[in-house]
Amino acid sequence: RKEVEQDPGPFNVPEGATVAFNCTYSNSASQSFFWYRQDCRKEPKLLMSVYSSGNEDGRFTAQLNRASQYISLLIRDSKLSDSATYLCVKGGATNKLIFGTGTLLAVQP
Amino acid sequence: NAGVTQTPKFRVLKTGQSMTLLCAQDMNHEYMYWYRQDPGMGLRLIHYSVGEGTTAKGEVPDGYNVSRLKKQNFLLGLESAAPSQTSVYFCASRFDRVDNSPLHFGNGTRLTVT
Numbered sequence: 001r002k003e004v005e006q007d008p009g010p011f012n013v014p015e016g017a018t019v020a021f022n023c024t025y026s027n028s029a030s031q032s033f034f035w036y037r038q039d040c041r042k043e044p045k046l047l048m049s050v051y052s053s054g055n056e057d058g059r060f061t062a063q064l065n066r067a068s069q070y071i072s073l074l075i076r077d078s079k080l081s082d083s084a085t086y087l088c089v090k091g092g093a094t095n096k097l098i099f100g101t102g103t104l105l106a107v108q109p
Numbered sequence: 110n111a112g113v114t115q116t117p118k119f120r121v122l123k124t125g126q127s128m129t130l131l132c133a134q135d136m137n138h139e140y141m142y143w144y145r146q147d148p149g150m151g152l153r154l155i156h157y158s159v160g161e162g163t164t165a166k167g168e169v170p171d172g173y174n175v176s177r178l179k180k181q182n183f184l185l186g187l188e189s190a191a192p193s194q195t196s197v198y199f200c201a202s203r204f205d206r207v208d209n210s211p212l213h214f215g216n217g218t219r220l221t222v223t
Contacts, residue, residue, distance in 0.1 A: 004151075041217075042216065043214035043217050044152070044199070045214070097154075101151035
């Protein structure tokens, strides 16, 4: 089983919709989680860190559920510019960050 | 502020040829990483460095070598390229190993080995 698993999608949603992605993980020793965004043929960029209490940044909300070992990303009022691949990332006590394979979001006009 | 810069952006090699990918960062970051990204596989760690003069193996190190002679530079070498090394390569750096220290990526090198 992969340490970080994501539904590859694609998630096709209309503009203005609310969409949520989940990411499951194993090895619960990890203390830190992140969501990165990757546009087509570009490098990944940090979208937001995920805190135990949940955190919000504008239209984006991240949640961590340690009991069920998953993190989630909720995007409200989707924009065309939100179309991208969203990467779930697990950190920890080592130098290594483990990346999921990503979830593709396509926001339709 | 350039951040993380990778060169070259594109390269085509024949099987058996060698090349070096250069990564340079101007943020005074201690930690640097080389990843490869393949369809359906996600980002996989090749090698990493926790400081000048140090390197360590990641998840998929075979066929690659690295060097960190200066803090700002991290070189990835392919001594004898193989078609299986066709991929997109990303360099990344981070300030330290504190859990919430994010990775900063270069814009990638697209390598094709024929």
